[in-house]
Amino acid sequence: MSLFTTRYERASFFDEMFGASGEFRPHYRRLAERLDTLSEGEFNQRRAAVDLAFLRRGVTFTVYDNTEGTERIFPFDLLPRIIPAREWTRIEAGLIQRLTALNLFLHDIYHEQKILKDKVVPAAQVFSAKHFRREFMNFSVPRDVYVHICGSDLIRDHDGNYMVLEDNLRCPSGASYMIENRAAMRRAFPNLFESYRVRPVEGYAETLLKSLLHIAPAGCDHPNVVVLTPGVCNSAYFEHTFLARQMGVPIVEGRDLVVRNSCVYMRTIGGLVPVHVIYRRIDDDFLDPTVFRPDSVLGVPGLVGAYRSGNVSLANSIGTGVADDKVIYAYVPKMIRYYLDEDPILPNVKTYLASEPADRKFILENIGKLVVKSANEAGGYGMLIGPASTEAEIADFRAKVAAQPRNFIAQDPIQLSRAPTWCDGSLEGRHIDLRPYILHGEKITVTPGGLTRVALRRGSLVVNSSQGGGSKDTWVLQGDD
Amino acid sequence: MSGPTDRAPARMLLHLIHRTTFVYGGDARDSFNEVRLRPCDDENQACRQFSLRVSPESAVRDYTDFHGNTVHFFDVPEGHARLVIEAESEVETVPDASRAAPAPVGFDALAASPEREMQAEFLADSRYVPLAPEIWREVQDVLSGGRGDVWGDAVRLGRHIHSTFKYRPKTTGVTTTATDALKLRAGVCQDFAHVMLGMCRCAGLPARYVSGYFLNVDRLPGEVEASHAWVEVFVPGQGWLGFDPTHNRSSDERYIKVGVGRDYADISPVSGTYRGAPTLSLDVDVKVSQLNSLTAVPG
Incomplete structure (x- = not known):
């Protein structure tokens, strides 16, 4: 299958597989050689087998606001994304540095607020953040860890530099796809793994469980851990069941839990069973109707009181969303310097804040050339890619930004790197990003791998699964080729 | 403004009762509540006494919220047909003339x-x-x-x-x-x-x-x-x-x-959730009275 050199168009983007003069990058060479031995028929046979396996195993996600059915198979591309050890070492160090600073930031703004008093981050930006939880001021979270599970999105620019696009500090999803993608690849290309020395991602669930046990209330010999899901209608329900099964812990909905005397119990046919650690996949707003949204039926009344009393631990903690607000994101490099006295290893994308008058003027004048995002949306909802939008869409966003400046930021569009992707019978370059998973237990660890998302539509820069993105297995190598 | 200026005027001592009564059309249970009813202490007033009574009886805990207010929280898991929350306090206030x-x-x-x-x-x-x-x-x-x-x-x-x-x-x-x-x-x-x-x-x-x-x-x-x-x-x-x-x-x-x-x-005084029968009535009774014999300065 010598499709690479003849028909593949590299264009001016950074290509993961090919260097500037069209040669294979060293860490892709053996993959290319292997693919060369396959006929197109054999390749398609493996693709079909993998797709069928995903369908059978129910590896799905849910799309909201869509009339053509909501549950989808996550499209999978058979060509892996490969990261050599020297690149990964830097990514890993950068992510650990970033999460360390973010945890210190969360502790600070919910306690002494030194960073605000020193005017490194404007207090107004924190106080006006949608997910700043005043209710948890002065509350000390178990073992001082706010974010136990973090998924930060990385992209590469046209020179191949890794940059952080956003942090996800509430309920980041996708780890289950990382593990399922690996299982699919192992079946499709068993021999390739042997020769390539790919680092395993399968330890994720075990490390996750350890991180959860780490925050169990003191004096608890056999802590019971559960996964709390909003239910089958949630877009990540597959993942909730998957992780619960992998960790060997029960999965529960809000109505399965009950609070008695500030302790949490699970209703079982054998009676009430105490619960000590909750890996909750429900947003703060819905967690406890007594404290947050009174109309929530997903949560557990009294849960926040039990958490406050120290009888149950939550991962992630409450109020972490303030630090992944896209306005606060712009200040993360400053946080790293402030708390750690280090230079950020992974840079941010240049960001303009509509709430700052000079930036706002710049955004309104150049909106057609920028990417505009709302401060608190995720999943690629509520954003504008200026260069790819119509006049009407641009005018609509300009009005929104002018009306509610605190809710919008703008960024320079980044020409995301591309990777060869199988599209309708040929290999074509498609834009990709990378979501690695960082766990904070006794120490911070980054699972070697992650979810590489790929924008399957030609020219598209939006990789979110809810917006027509697919994924690739992500290989982190022991060595550099 | 009238009032004595030659010596520090006496402080006013106020007594207050704030009783909230929920009556349900049957059994209410799994009731979780947060109340903000304790008068604060600041340069103009001091809370000398405070008690919070809940019926059915339940263990009351408290914490200090973001703005420095005292929040009491409690739950009533068992079935009950009415819930009474009664806060009683005595507060001393600094007279206007001394401010x-x-x-x-x-x-x-x-x-x-x-x-x-x-x-x-x-x-x-x-x-x-x-x-x-x-x-x-x-x-x-x-x-x-x-x-x-x-x-x-x-x-x-x-x-x-x-x-x-x-x-x-x-x-x-x-x-x-x-x-x-x-x-x-x-x-x-x-x-x-x-x-x-x-x-x-x-x-x-x-x-x-x-x-x-x-x-x-x-x-x-x-x-x-x-x-x-x-x-x-x-x-x-x-x-x-x-x-x-x-x-x-x-x-x-x-x-x-x-x-x-x-x-x-x-800062809503009483908030909470429960399961079970609907609320038939919510009655709030507040009584503020002066304990010492000072007359109020006319406003």
Whole structure:
């Protein structure tokens, strides 16, 4: 299958597989050689087998606001994304540095607020953040860890530099796809793994469980851990069941839990069973109707009181969303310097804040050339890619930004790197990003791998699964080729 | 203002009972509640005694919230047909004559004050107080003669609300925002306070909501004795000063402060959830009385 050199168009983007003069990058060479031995028929046979396996195993996600059915198979591309050890070492160090600073930031703004008093981050930006939880001021979270599970999105620019696009500090999803993608690849290309020395991602669930046990209330010999899901209608329900099964812990909905005397119990046919650690996949707003949204039926009344009393631990903690607000994101490099006295290893994308008058003027004048995002949306909802939008869409966003400046930021569009992707019978370059998973237990660890998302539509820069993105297995190598 | 000036006047001692009774049409259970009922301690008042009784009896815990208010929380898991929450307190207040009279402070001092940065949330919009154009326009009308000092402008805004709004119970509810009340030009103390917050914030004056009680000797027509609400405005060098747009006066020794927040949403006295039978009635009974024989200074 010598499709690479003849028909593949590299264009001016950074290509993961090919260097500037069209040669294979060293860490892709053996993959290319292997693919060369396959006929197109054999390749398609493996693709079909993998797709069928995903369908059978129910590896799905849910799309909201869509009339053509909501549950989808996550499209999978058979060509892996490969990261050599020297690149990964830097990514890993950068992510650990970033999460360390973010945890210190969360502790600070919910306690002494030194960073605000020193005017490194404007207090107004924190106080006006949608997910700043005043209710948890002065509350000390178990073992001082706010974010136990973090998924930060990385992209590469046209020179191949890794940059952080956003942090996800509430309920980041996708780890289950990382593990399922690996299982699919192992079946499709068993021999390739042997020769390539790919680092395993399968330890994720075990490390996750350890991180959860780490925050169990003191004096608890056999802590019971559960996964709390909003239910089958949630877009990540597959993942909730998957992780619960992998960790060997029960999965529960809000109505399965009950609070008695500030302790949490699970209703079982054998009676009430105490619960000590909750890996909750429900947003703060819905967690406890007594404290947050009174109309929530997903949560557990009294849960926040039990958490406050120290009888149950939550991962992630409450109020972490303030630090992944896209306005606060712009200040993360400053946080790293402030708390750690280090230079950020992974840079941010240049960001303009509509709430700052000079930036706002710049955004309104150049909106057609920028990417505009709302401060608190995720999943690629509520954003504008200026260069790819119509006049009407641009005018609509300009009005929104002018009306509610605190809710919008703008960024320079980044020409995301591309990777060869199988599209309708040929290999074509498609834009990709990378979501690695960082766990904070006794120490911070980054699972070697992650979810590489790929924008399957030609020219598209939006990789979110809810917006027509697919994924690739992500290989982190022991060595550099 | 009258009153003795040659010696420090005695403090006023106030007693208050705030009883909330929920009656359910059958069994209610898994009831979880948070209450903000304990009067705070500050330079103008001291809470000498406080007790909170809950029936059915239950263990009450407490914590201090973001704005420094005391929050008590408790749950009643077993079935019950009625829930009674009764808070009783004794509070000593500093007489108005002993409080420093507000001195004129200009806006430059406000902009330059070191507290300014941390008060961002009292200048921004909040759940009940959207900073809408119609509120801003109202401010422009009132202050059209030019700006004065910080406290003077706040008082002008408060007096404007008092003179152009009707005190009318039952026209507004717990969901009424400042813009709704402005449209009606009517409401109760909570609405008056929300409108004044909106106007102050639009005028660049940091303002916060105060929840508390008021020893009411000259009641407005239709006014019931209940919790009260007013506004505090930040004046550099003098701290937070209270103004009550419902009664058109600065807060004095007859005012008992429970706590502060951005608006009512931060400081509602009783909130909670339960499962089971519907609520048939909710009865709030507040009694404020004076324990020592001082006569109130006429307002």
